């Protein structure tokens with residue numbers, strides 16, 4: 660069974676409340692969603708490997724730590740996942756970015772894949788799949804399948820708001836994929852939205868409603 664972890668850092672929780680608020684407009688929503696993405700990646704990269712190199716400080720030679728150069732990639736699930744990418748790249752600017760386009764049928768809630776473009780060495784990279792919302796888990800599961808089909812081996816799913824149903828669905832289908840969320844919310848409503856959630860993340864990010 661994969662790990663599911665809620666990142667309880669006070670800054671993450673405070674910022675999540677800002678974007679949950681229906682009175683928060685597109686500009687602030689976009690800024691704060693990216694900030695949360697950045698903070699979440701800070702929290703989950705604590706296990707990145709380091710190596711020692713020799714450098715020279717103004718005082719003389721010394722062995723010091725740098726990242727060991729593990730290859731990383733950020734994979735936003737379009738559209739809403741785009742709202743976390745810039746935040747992630749603030750901390751890991753050398754990461755490659757792969758895109759997976761997915762939309763959920765409003766009636767059936769079933770996901771449909773419409774675009775996949777990934778770094779060619781996807782099989783060598785540790786992937787951070789980002790999407791603000793994990794509701795039924797259908798979109799995340801289809802994105803993970805699309806990645807695995809193309810050779811991806813190591814990936815984690817990073818979401819802002821998760822519903823219990825979505826966490827269970829991903830854990831059952833992909834026990835090798837750890838899930839990180841800023842919140843585990845109560846439920847999915849009859850219309851397929853997470854409650855209390857934050858509404859339609861894509862529409863709020865891009866102002867399409």
Ligand SMILES: O=P(O)(O)OC[C@H]1O[C@H](OP(=O)(O)OP(=O)(O)O)[C@H](O)[C@@H]1O
Pocket residue numbers: 736737738739740761762763764768770790791792793794795796797798799825859860861862
């Ligand atoms: O867990 P699920 O039940 O699959 O729902 C979650 C998905 O729904 C939203 O995308 P949406 O289909 O609204 O597309 P958009 O990002 O283009 O708005 C969201 O960004 C997730 O990808």
Ligand SMILES: O=c1cc[nH]c(=O)[nH]1
Pocket residue numbers: 739792794851852853854856857858859860861
């Ligand atoms: O609450 C939800 C569920 C799916 N997609 C969203 O954007 N919001």
Ligand SMILES: [Mg+2]
Pocket residue numbers: 739859860861862
């Ligand atoms: Mg949407």
